[in-house]
Amino acid sequence: MKKILVAVIFPLFLVFAQNASLRPDKAAIERAALDYAEGFYSGDAGRMEKAIHPDLNKSFPRFIARTGRDAQSYTTYSQLIELTSAKAGLLADSARHLEVNVLSIDGDAANAKVTSANFNDYLQLVRIGDQWKIVNVLWNGGPAAAARWKGVKAEEERGAIEETGLAYLDGLFSADAKKLEGVLDQDFNKVTLTKILQTGKPALQRQRYESIVENALARIGKQDESARSYDVKLQDVMDGLAVVKAEVMSTTEYLQLYKSGKQWRIVNSIVVPKANQPLTVYLPAIAGEPMIDFTLPVYSGGDFKLSDHRGKNILLVFPRGWVGRVWCPYCVYQYLELAQLEKSKSIRKKNDLEIVFVMPYTKEKIADWFDKIPDALQTLERTKTPPDPADGNMVQVEYAQWAAKHFPQKFDVKKGEAPTPFPVLVDGDRTLSKQLKLFVNFWDGVTSEQNMASAFIIDKKGILRFKYIGQMTEDRPSVEYLIECVGKL
Numbered sequence: 001m002k003k004i005l006v007a008v009i010f011p012l013f014l015v016f017a018q019n020a021s022l023r024p025d026k027a028a029i030e031r032a033a034l035d036y037a038e039g040f041y042s043g044d045a046g047r048m049e050k051a052i053h054p055d056l057n058k059s060f061p062r063f064i065a066r067t068g069r070d071a072q073s074y075t076t077y078s079q080l081i082e083l084t085s086a087k088a089g090l091l092a093d094s095a096r097h098l099e100v101n102v103l104s105i106d107g108d109a110a111n112a113k114v115t116s117a118n119f120n121d122y123l124q125l126v127r128i129g130d131q132w133k134i135v136n137v138l139w140n141g142g143p144a145a146a147a148r149w150k151g152v153k154a155e156e157e158r159g160a161i162e163e164t165g166l167a168y169l170d171g172l173f174s175a176d177a178k179k180l181e182g183v184l185d186q187d188f189n190k191v192t193l194t195k196i197l198q199t200g201k202p203a204l205q206r207q208r209y210e211s212i213v214e215n216a217l218a219r220i221g222k223q224d225e226s227a228r229s230y231d232v233k234l235q236d237v238m239d240g241l242a243v244v245k246a247e248v249m250s251t252t253e254y255l256q257l258y259k260s261g262k263q264w265r266i267v268n269s270i271v272v273p274k275a276n277q278p279l280t281v282y283l284p285a286i287a288g289e290p291m292i293d294f295t296l297p298v299y300s301g302g303d304f305k306l307s308d309h310r311g312k313n314i315l316l317v318f319p320r321g322w323v324g325r326v327w328c329p330y331c332v333y334q335y336l337e338l339a340q341l342e343k344s345k346s347i348r349k350k351n352d353l354e355i356v357f358v359m360p361y362t363k364e365k366i367a368d369w370f371d372k373i374p375d376a377l378q379t380l381e382r383t384k385t386p387p388d389p390a391d392g393n394m395v396q397v398e399y400a401q402w403a404a405k406h407f408p409q410k411f412d413v414k415k416g417e418a419p420t421p422f423p424v425l426v427d428g429d430r431t432l433s434k435q436l437k438l439f440v441n442f443w444d445g446v447t448s449e450q451n452m453a454s455a456f457i458i459d460k461k462g463i464l465r466f467k468y469i470g471q472m473t474e475d476r477p478s479v480e481y482l483i484e485c486v487g488k489l
Contacts, residue, residue, distance in 0.1 A: 025132070026102050032132040033100045033112045033123055040080075041096050041116070043087035052077055053126070053133035055204045057189045059267055060139055061240075061258040070260045072187040072267065091117065097143075103235050103243060104254065106272045108193055111243055111254050113236055118142045122236075122243050122256050124270045126193050128202055135191055135204060136268040138241055138256040154237040157259070164264040165232035165244040165255055173248070175222035177213050184209055185258075185267040192271040225441060229434040249281060250274055285436055285456065291464040294432050296358070296425040299366050304356065304423050307462065313353045313486050316456040318438055320473050321359060324448045327372050329380035330473055331453065336373070336411045337479045339419040348422070351486045352460065355422040360439050360451050362428040370418045377411055406478070444472045455482055459489045 032051045039047030056077040061070045075083075083089065096116050103111040108127040114120070124136035164183050171179035188209040196203055215221055231247040240259040245252060256268040280292050291314075295305040306314065317338075319331030338355055341347045348355060359366050384407065386400035413419075425432075433439035438451045453476050457466035466485050470476050477485075 026105065029102050029105065029110045029112055029125060029132050030100050032125060032134060033102075033114050034098070036123070036134055037098055037100070037114050037116055037119075037121070038096070040084050040089040041091045041098075042093075043084060043090050045081050045085035048084040049081050051134055052080060053128070053135045053204070055135060055206070056080065056137070057135065057191075057206075057268060058137035058139070059187065059189075061185075061260065061267070068261075070258075072185065089118070101236075104245065106252055106254075107275070109254070109270050109272045111235065111270075113238070113243075115238070116142050120238055120241065122241055124191070124254060124256065124268060126191070126202075126204070126270070136189065136256065136270060138258060138268055140239060140241060140258075157237060157242070157264075158234050161234050161237065161242045161244060161257060161264050162232045164257060164266065165246045166230055168255065168266055169230045169232065169246055169248060170228070171216060172212070172221060173223045173228045174225070175216045175219045177216040180213055180216055183264070183266055184212065185260075185265045188212065188267060188269075190253075190269045190271065224437070227434075227437055229430070229439075250277065281435060285464050285467060287464050287467045289464060290462050291456070291458045292435065293462075294435075296427055296432060297363070299359075299363060299424040299426055300420060304425055306458070309354055310462055311352075311460050313351060313460055313489055314456075314458040315353060315355045315482060315486060316458065317355070317357045318433065318436075318451045318454040318456075319357060319359065320443070320453040320470075321361065321369070321450045322365070322448050323450065323473070324446045326379060327369055327376045328450075328453070328473055329376040329383065330407065330476070332373050332376040333380060333407050333409075333411075334476065334479060336377075336413065336419070337409065339421050340409075340411070341479065341483070342421045343419070347483055351483065353486055356425060357422070358425045358427050358432060358451075360427045360430045360433040360449065363426050365428075366424060366426060370420075371415060373413050373418045374415055377413060380407060381410070403474075406474075438469065457482070457485055457489070465489060 035047040035051035039045070039051060054077050058075040058080065060073045060075075062073045063070055098114070098116045101113045103113055110125045110132065112123040112125065114123060119139055119142045121137055121139040123134050125132045125134050167179050167183045170176065171183070186209050190207040190212065192205045194203055194205045195201070227249065229249050233245050235243040235245050235254075242257045242264065244255040244257060246255055251274060252272045254270050254272070255266050257264045257266050285291055291306065293305070293307045295303055298304050317334065319334065320328040321331065335357060342355070347353060359369065361369070380403070384400055384404040386397045427433050430439045433451050438454055440452060441447060441449060443450055443452055453470040453473055455466070455468045455477060456464060459465050468477050
């Protein structure tokens with residue numbers, strides 16, 4: 001985990017600190033967008049110069065009919081000012097049909113959308129001192145121009161756009177250069193607002209396609225899988241262009257995309273640090289220290305908030321869950337064994353204990369887990385039945401003997417009759433599972449959405465006293481040992 005801290009916390013010190021006294025100023029962003037658009041249409045170079053940053057990156061995905069391919073065309077800062085001064089875009093006010101929408105304001109960065117008669121623009125802006133400046137633009141022709149992406153429906157494209165954003169984040173943090181090459185335009189441009197330490201003044205840092213891909217090839221920025229937490233949401237889409245909000249643990253990145261053939265490609269982005277993120281988001285739960293508080297929905301209804309249960313010991317169990325094609329049978333066994341002990345020995349009352357299971361799935365998926373408990377039990381019984389030693393596979397024989405020794409009981413559970421004596425929490429967004437670095441997509445040889453099988457014991461004062469994270473699905477303390485540990489608190 002210490003390596004992850006270096007990867008995700010240290011860059012925050014390099015990023016321009018947000019001024020808490022400055023509030024997001026929607027009116028100022030709209031003025032900058034109007035200075036840009038109206039300045040061009042009116043031939044007012046002063047307004048244009050006021051609106052755009054000297055490091056402006058304005059791109060247009062130009063379709064080349066002879067090849068059927070796209071190429072980015074750029075308008076530079078000086079070119080845009082000179083074109084405006086030459087009144088190249090002159091258009092009467094009544095014919096402009098200008099509309100500005102601020103899509104997001106996030107600290108010192110913002111996204112806006114400008115539609116007009118001749119152009120559709122997505123703008124990315126940064127706040128420099130008390131001024132908002134446009135740094136990235138992705139545009140195409142407006143209604144007066146021939147529509148390039150006829151028949152493209154926004155909602156039908158949502159899935160493909162968000163999948164592109166997810167592939168980008170996964171490529172970054174798994175250091176998968178091929179995945180990045182598949183979604184990035186070769187003119188990809190990434191902006192971060194930084195602070196020059198010697199002068200204290202803000203400046204733009206840019207990364208291009210080559211830098212991003214070479215970093216991936218060199219495994220720079222790669223994070224442990226359990227630390228990768230992504231959330232991608234479409235903000236806006238129009239005529240083959242889109243803006244996406246992509247969140248990871250330490251930053252939010254706003255992506256500008258365009259459609260190239262059947263593939264959406266990312267061409268511009270702006271990065272915003274989560275400067276006010278609490279340190280607990282980055283740190284693991286440490287035995288001997290207070291357990292992080294959390295609130296999650298309970299499968300049977302209501303919510304479970306950890307701090308509401310002070311005065312009780314807590315056994316927090318994270319089953320592995322879904323294992324590619326089946327539910328983990330050892331997790332089911334562990335659950336049923338605890339349920340049986342509760343029924344026969346009242347272990348919760350005896351130990352001032354609450355037992356809580358956390359599943360990294362939706363309520364519907366957890367319902368399937370309960371429904372398939374009998375199937376998982378059958379899988380376990382087959383595992384415990386040794387093959388014929390004459391077959392020569394002694395590993396299988398020994399494994400069957402091992403499973404029979406460690407999971408000796410047989411449970412008679414019919415579909416729809418699984419016991420529910422303690423809360424099962426719905427961690428459908430994987431918030432807690434990811435914060436504790438447990439959720440992974442590949443573990444113990446299987447690609448699936450799953451948790452590393454784990455157990456946490458928290459005492460009556462909210463202190464984490466025991467933490468066990470399995471290295472493979474069979475690697476978990478026995479129920480008897482866990483209850484023994486609780487009894488010693």
